[in-house]
Amino acid sequence: MTDIDKVFDPEEFRRLGHNLIDMLADNLAYNTSSARPKVIDFVDPDQNLTDWQNYESTNPEDYFRKVMENSMQLHHPAYIGHQVSPPAPLSALAAMEGMLINSGGAIYEMSAASSTIERVVIDSLKPYFGFHDGDGIITSGGTLANLTAMICARNVKAPGEVWKNGSEARFAFMVSEEAHYCIDRAVRVMGWGDTGIIKVPVDNSFRIRTHLLETYYQEATQKGIHVLGIVGSAPTTSTGIYDDLTALGKFSRDYDLWYHIDAAHGGPAVFSDTYRHLMSGCELADSITVDAHKMMMVPSLTTMLFFRNSHDSYRTFAQQADYLWNSSVEEWYNYGKRTMECTKIMLSIRIHALMLHYGVKIFGSNIDRCYGLAQSFADMIDRNENFELAVRPHSNIVCFRIKADNGALTDHLNKEVRKAALHDGRFYIVQTSLKGSTWLRVSIMNPLTTETHLAFLLRYLTDLKHSMS
């Protein structure tokens, strides 16, 4: 066998593949049963670099195991940190199939299955957002989906043809001061600079103050800034609080603005009978970003971008690429006309595999479980005199902190507790800054986490605090 024959040897693939699946299945059981003592085995970055630089693999099995052991264990019930989903194994398998077939892309003939399934997924899910005639695309991440929507908004709402001629005008979007930083980034990528993002303050429960929209809008207009749209957060990343999506929608209608909802995290609430109300008003949006890799148990990055008006989904990249397609008609099946990507990962199958085999209702069950647990956790915090809540949660994101004794420095204590927890590794939680102070933050992403784990977390944090004084 030549070197190259060996690379593509089907029997070698079969053997390694079986071993890999066995290793991953054992690890899944180790995590889901809570038998694995740590959710993260934290290694200092420079130390880790030295380890990897000196690592010499004896065989692929050894290499696969080292990668696994050096990673965060997302299926461990104590994984309650950042907003990345522990993927459903079936979705991960679909992703793996897509990786070897590798037939995704801009043009239909390269990607018959994944492009057609993309249409099926978007068409099946859009009615849940109230978009009965809409359309959409699947792309690599919420950051890119938000940028795509905002470029589209500029093409539709700005006077003249900005895509073709550029523009000297000063454009802006209005957002909550708590919006995800990628909105700020999108505005700057489009060249709008500091004045391109108008940050509207939030109230005590971290929702955008909708009664200030008028003032901020008029102020910008008087300075010669042309406001093109509004972004609603559903929910905001730090606190997990949903904006009043109906009020934002009404304001957008009144002023003929593009209304985008960044529902990267919490869009899938529409699949839950209990939590759908959080998204009410979303049917007023022109576009909605929904990450499947956050609350839909799909591997990263897999993001849907829905448009209320199907025609708009063709207006983002109104440009010719003659070697790929020779017409400017709206061909639903050539997705490269509508996505930032040219070559694309086979993303649609990751969502479709779950819908087909477990039903769309599985997405609602995941929301019910994770959002419900956050409510129980908030109750536990309310009842525990050592802790306080930043705000009553809407979603599965809970911000809270441990109280300091007799006026000691609360911020310092919470930073130290979080740092100690990271290095210890039995729970993975994060921290955030709210109105200038430090809070602990959990995102209950794992539907296998239970109230027992969360009760244990509070005891664990209390013990950490005592071990520090």
Ligand SMILES: *Cc1c(COP(=O)(O)O)cnc(C)c1O
């Ligand atoms: C996570 C998140 C993003 C960024 O999405 P990626 O998929 O990580 O690029 C944007 N907005 C909100 C509200 C988010 O929660």
